[in-house]
Amino acid sequence: MNLPEFLGSKWKDNSSADAAPVTWDCFTGGFLDRYAPHIVVDPRAQMSKFLFGVSDLVKIECRNDMLLGDMDISRIMTNTQQVEGDKLREMIKENKKARIGNYEYSQQKEFPENLPGLPPKIEVEFPIKLIPGYTPIIITHYRMALAELRELKSQLQELLEKGFIRPSVSPWGASVLFVKKKDGTLRLCIDYRQLNRISIKNRYPLPRIDDLFDQLKGAKVFSKIDLRSGYHQLRIREKDIPKTAFRTRYGHYEFLVMPFGLTNAPAVFMDLINRVFKPYLDQFVVVFIDDILIFSRSSEDHDKHLRIILKILKEKELYAKLSKCEFWLDEVAFLGHVVSAEGVKVDPSKIQAVVEWKPPKSPTEVRSFLGLAGYYRRFVKGFSIIASPLTKLLQKEVKFIWDDKCQESFETLKSLLTQAPILTLPIEGKEYVVYSDVSHNGLGCVLMQEGKIISYASRKLKLHELNYPTHDLELVAIVFALKIWRHYLYGEKCHIFTDHKSLKYLGTQKELNLRQRRWLELIKDYDCTIDYHPGAVRDDA
Template sequence: MEELVVLEISGVKRGETTYLAAIREVSGGDLEEEDHPAVIDAVLGEFKDVMPQELPKRLPPRREVDHAIELEPGAKPPAKAPYRMAPPELEELQRQLKDLLDAGFIKPSKAPYGAPVLFQRKSYGSLRLCIDYRALNKVTVKNKYPIPLVADLFDQLGGAKFFTKLDLRSGYYQVRIAEGDEEKTACVTRYGAYEFLVMPFGLTNAPATFCTLMNKLFHPYLDRFVVVYLDDIVVYSNTLEEHVEHLRTIFQVLRENQLFVKREKCSFAKEEVHFLGHWIGRGQLHMDQQKVRAICEWEAPSTVSELRSFLGLVNYYPRFIAGYSARAAPLTDLLKKTQSWDWTPRCAEAFEDLKRAVTEDPVLRLPDCSRSFELQAAAGQRGQRASDSAFSSYRRRPPHFPEFGAAPHTRARARHFASGHFPSHHPHTATLCSTTRTATWHRPGG
């Protein structure tokens, strides 16, 4: 089945709006009810209140973690003028403001704060209301709570046989703004000023707040049978019987904390699941073919901004590309502030090389931490590479003994897989030493 997707592109020329139409394939699973084992259907029926068609028309409860906005001492309330919008955007703005008012998520504001609103188009075409809080964020004290490392989350899923992915429905709107900080969220539109009572998109500390909340709620089960990345929750198990019990446990946590799931974006009891731009299952990690296709169809960039966008997409998959840092070096060098734009044949070759590399579609086997590991390291004049469960690479200035530098890099990148000594292999062992010995050498003429 196919659907027509119309994308709006603003800013082609000042004052103009352009639309781009494209047809994309839609899998049947996007539109039809999935088939599940009967025991999974029973769990879904038991917790159907956790999966409503829309969020309840009421504020979420106060929790241990609400979103606080602490300003730097002496900061003045930032206020900006509204942005201009195209007629379709204004129509959508009116609709979304009405929905937010009806739900009680916003209220009219007379605060001295004011941030303009804009829209971000979601992957399936609809518009997400965002607030340009850059001025507010600049004077906000930053919350350094750590966001999970994606590679760590993947490693936890390696041995599982069944996966369920849960997506919270408008997850940010299920978190309250801390009492007294509501006025700081004030936004300005053509139709008036409003302040949020729930957490909007665009606040600098919003991801940290969300991670804090999720980690507190699911702390007893993290890395046992659930991993969480912002509003994406993956439940994983070795057997279907375990999976049923794990699902009940997670659904009960959601119910007790009045958190709601968007069922149409969830996958239940699958042997393979799409998570953070990858497909995971059967102990393996695959690239998302839609992203691979986008990389392969990317035209040669003509500006730093276009190059940064391309590398941002490729950077989803550095662990799939052997020697990635060295192969991307001609391109990443162009991003340096001291480097002027010069698209040389070497840059064009590196660009095409990265596109070819993702089409090779290597399958990465996720680590089984109950087994021992053997590491391989190699080095060249442009970079060094390690191989354990995936590719790892970095650049360095060419030393006289590059393999010597590759070994510490390899061990540093893979040390979390081993509690002690483990064997490693290098193509030029004469230049290397055992981890229990100290090696010294002198540069020629040094």
Template sequence: MEEYIKEALAQGYIRPSTSPAASSFFFVAKKDGGLRPCIDYRALNQITVKFRYPLPLVPTALEHLRGATIFTKLDFRSAYNLIRIREGDEWKTAFITPTGHYEYLVMPYGLANAPSVFQDFIHEVLWEFLHRCVLVYIDDILIYSRSLAEHRQHVAEVLERLREFQLFLKAEKCSFHQPSVQFLGYNISSSGIQMDEGKITAVRDWPAPATMKELQRFLGFANFYRRFISNYSSIADPLTNLLRNKPKSLLWSPAAEGAFNTLKRAFTTAPLLIHPDPDKPFIVEVDASTTGVGAVLSQQQGNPSCLHPCAFFSHKLNPAERNYDIGNRELLAIKLALEEWRHWLEGARHPFLVLTDHKNLEYLRAAKRLNPRQARWALFFTWFEFSISFRPGSKNTKADALSRMFAPEESPETPEPILPADLIVSPITWSQETLPPANASTNAPPGCPPGSQYIT
């Protein structure tokens, strides 16, 4: 922390403060192993007037890529720190550390309007290149061209413009002169634009059921989307037949295998799976089990309007994550889903809804006391505008099924003991009738509170 403060002071990012505000400060780990400074601006964000700068329509923007054969992706270094805080407003960003009280001179991470402000700023910088050879989505920049010679010129012009505005890139995360790239959840190449395989991996890699419970779980997931799958009942018949008469074991067959694979293909193709539409609000459904977490990104589309999935997500819990209690696992599910679909949800035009079957999470954003892990996640959540709503587990079948695909069967959770085992000698069971006679003549030990019964 001392090293960061010294460096930020030297760079002119922060200065000592006498502000009445004092948000808490800590670090969170980045994927590359580094640390990102984070400030808990939840209180500030609650009273901030939102800046609604429109994000580009992704399907419309992608139409400009037709005919392109070579691509370059750029990644900014400390993107938000490239923008100066308006003079006179610095005191609002003040934070407290063990080394002192400081305030930002540049835009820090965690402010509610940061994504929209940055999008507006980059559009002003690169306006003459937009839809000619550049696509910009918040801090994601794609340069595209029809030929290598043309591309070299485009890249040089864009880099020169960024240099004029003293905007710096992270070289190790930039990709230059590539025949194909991943951008905003799509695989883009000279062959065209395809859906990112990551959007459907969770369903495509679903293992064949080995038990009756696993089959019931898969059919529960499938049943929710049956309205979008032509001849669903006929396709699923070999699977539903396996559940008739409540057999004790699952007798898998080639017909069942074929039906299982046909349904999986149907989940990941149109008309069921749709491209996200930024003009419509998103719904994120999440669930956590003892072995994994699952999520579905959906939107209401069509006439009549129906809830269609845009993407699926699942994550196998590591040993440390399996030790989380159920509330923290559900919270982890929300965090991982928002990370996975950040390019759609951060700066979205409409607040989105998160559905969970853990009722206590409805009050997360108003919580006064959070442990360090929850505090880090809560700060990450401030980058998004969303609400959390409770949905009973019986109605949360889609995300629930995705979260439970990593283990054949799960045993009931055993509550963690409050006291370690080595502090317990042995349990003693007393009947209610024997307690009064046993304690009638027993005096309380010295220093103990009165009004209680003691056994010696």
């Protein structure tokens, strides 16, 4: 591609440039990262090694070219034509992956093309505990089209060869069906609904998404590892294998590894991953089921952290899918959000599904829409109040009528999600600021730090609260904020702003009713100051 003239006199004799991902161990200790914008390296001396390609290692002819640094590349991308810029961005994206060449990831056992076979026996196995009194359940297998039968035979053979399933004589038998993936291929699924109905639920806690993001404060470099067919990397407890049996046109089989579709699979796999990474959880790694995110404050730290995680994967014989892994990123998509040093924002690719959602025609469709939109409620000021016309449609005694208020609520939520702000991550030891506000529809609060938004929160007023005087409603909003953000505010300095002046003197008031006294006792548990703010500041809440 052509080099723009703005790069300066240093590059005046170079009419074009090639972008090639190289192994960063070709250079001394991150030398390029720190000095590349102004340093020229003689490739005849330094580049006699192999260059790390996307799919394999390719030896290239050494040429006496100049090497551009990240800052130069950024300037080129900003000022070049769109098509060429897109190509270069793709090269740089691959180059980010290529930096894993430091560890020769593509050659390591942690990133096989396919799982090598049965996972090892470890301390965690998948149990299937049943509610007492139930006998084995067997379901007639579903009929399939010819194309599905061909695919079924192929996938069964593959599972048999890997040792994931074996022929069964179990009295249990679920049916199988296919679900089409985004790429058009078919995923084999077992209908375990009847087995799940009589299984004792595993209550192992899954982490809260926002709690995971809170651990990332200060991080600037990210890598994401996605385990390959994660569930298949955990064995079924020997005595429970017959319960996984399924029936097909081509025979009766049972799983030796944890299949998809069992009710306790996420909880048990989460237990396994937490045990594996326990020494480093929240220090430089967070996990959610089979998604692993490594985060660091510097490139030097990230190098060490990646080595530790890869070593653990190797020792525990856990395998990742290289094509779904991302390394050395400035920002990373994780659990429907995009995380960077600036904070957390919604993932545009996920929000697109909300934007394209057609007006619901039933309570079920309303519930689905609110479920997806509500996942991002902390990005939306007054979410509960805006969504109230839609939530009313979910009440059993309310007839489903999609009126103008519902349509307005629906469109407003979609619009606000596309304009959602970047939320900053809280910093321990810094003072928090809370703005609260109340209307006849509900109450809303915003949590801030150093002038940046951490989170919004809101809810509708409860039936008995509709009769409260304004003074009490403003107090309700403060109590609501302290409760919902207790994990941030407890033990930290907090400044609360309300638009009701009398609350500023709440601590010195002598005549308080029982309800107010109860709330005052709760407020005293926090190191907070309540102040009045004029109406102009209310725009934040």
